Amino acid sequence: xxxxxxxxxxxxxxxxxxxxxxxxxxxxxxxxxxxxxxxxxxxxxxxxxxxxxxxxxxxxxxxxxxxxxxxxxxxxxxxxxxxxxxxxxxxxxxxxxxxxxxxxxxxxxxxxxxxxxxxxxx
Amino acid sequence: xxxxxxxxxxxxxxxxxxxxxxxxxxxxxxxxxxxxxxxxxxxxxxxxxxxxxxxxxxxxxxxxxxxxxxxxxxxxxxxxxxxxxxxxxxxxxxxxxxxxxxxxxxxxxxx
Numbered sequence: 001x002x003x004x005x006x007x008x009x010x011x012x013x014x015x016x017x018x019x020x021x022x023x024x025x026x027x028x029x030x031x032x033x034x035x036x037x038x039x040x041x042x043x044x045x046x047x048x049x050x051x052x053x054x055x056x057x058x059x060x061x062x063x064x065x066x067x068x069x070x071x072x073x074x075x076x077x078x079x080x081x082x083x084x085x086x087x088x089x090x091x092x093x094x095x096x097x098x099x100x101x102x103x104x105x106x107x108x109x110x111x112x113x114x115x116x117x118x119x120x121x122x
Numbered sequence: 123x124x125x126x127x128x129x130x131x132x133x134x135x136x137x138x139x140x141x142x143x144x145x146x147x148x149x150x151x152x153x154x155x156x157x158x159x160x161x162x163x164x165x166x167x168x169x170x171x172x173x174x175x176x177x178x179x180x181x182x183x184x185x186x187x188x189x190x191x192x193x194x195x196x197x198x199x200x201x202x203x204x205x206x207x208x209x210x211x212x213x214x215x216x217x218x219x220x221x222x223x224x225x226x227x228x229x230x231x232x233x
Contacts, residue, residue: 034220043210043225044165049218057218093164097219110155110167111212111221 002028002098006114013084013121021079021117023094029074030096034111035067038091047092050077084121092117126151126213128224136232141198143227145211152215154194156185159226160207168196170214201231 003026013019023033031052036044048069049057056069066088068080081088093116097108127146135141145154153172157165169178171187171194178185184197198205208228212221 032219034218041228044223046216046220046222049220095165095221108214108219110170111157111165113164113166116164 002026002096002109002112004030004094004096004112004114006094006117008117009115010118011120013119015085015121016083018080018082019084019119021081021092021094021119023077023079023096023114025075025096025098025112028096028098030077030098031074033071033077033094033096035069035077035079036093036095038093038116040091044093047079050079050094052077081119084119086121089119089121092119126211126222126224128211128227130227131225132228132230134230134232135201137203138200141201141205141229142195143209143211143229144193144195145224146193147213148192150191151194151213152191154187155212155214155221156194156196157210157212157223158207159210163207165210168209198229201229203231203233205229206231 005024007022033050035047037047038044046059047062050069050071052071052074058064071077094114095111097111100109155170156168159165169185174191175189176187182199186195208226210226211224216222
């Protein structure tokens with residue numbers, strides 16, 4: 001299957017600093033990538049949809065200025081947590097879906113997830 | 123908005139016992155996907171169900187899609203310690219092309 005690579009896998013930063021997380025589709029192009037946040041023992045909460053060449057679409061309650069998303073190419077999306085605070089500590093994970101097709105039919109494949117980034121803000 | 127309810131939240135079983143997790147939606151699902159997330163890992167796709175009443179098997183795992191396409195289940199026969207993890211169902215009907223995940227069922231297996 002397709003591979004999505006996320007970096008770094010973990011990061012510890014000081015309160016007030018910014019952290020950038022990268023998500024790359026290694027063997028396919030992804031016009032859309034998704035960023036999730038997962039709290040301990042909880043489900044995946046969609047934060048935003050990253051669209052190549054245009055602005056990201058944020059879910060309700062997610063601060064756009066806090067979580068900056070850039071999708072400058074078909075294989076790379078970045079999430080920057082700006083002015084991080086301890087409450088931003090969490091597991092952030094990206095995903096992308098490839099396109100498949102047969103004849104005139106085109107559909108999205110299953111979601112491929114990055115390895116996730118464990119962010120700890122101290 | 124769209125929601126997918128998943129129960130139970132946790133399940134502790136003895137190795138060899140069976141396990142089932144259920145997903146329900148108040149609206150008709152276009153199709154449903156199942157994922158497994160091992161502790162410390164990321165979700166990995168297991169299967170997709172598309173047709174009403176569909177049943178698919180993967181070794182000891184049996185996946186079902188309800189006749190009304192509003193519910194789905196994952197059943198594991200004779201659990202093994204390698205089955206531990208959190209199992210998520212996901213509605214493939216997000217408006218952004220995203221998946222809408224259930225809260226997941228965390229399975230622990232006691233040897």
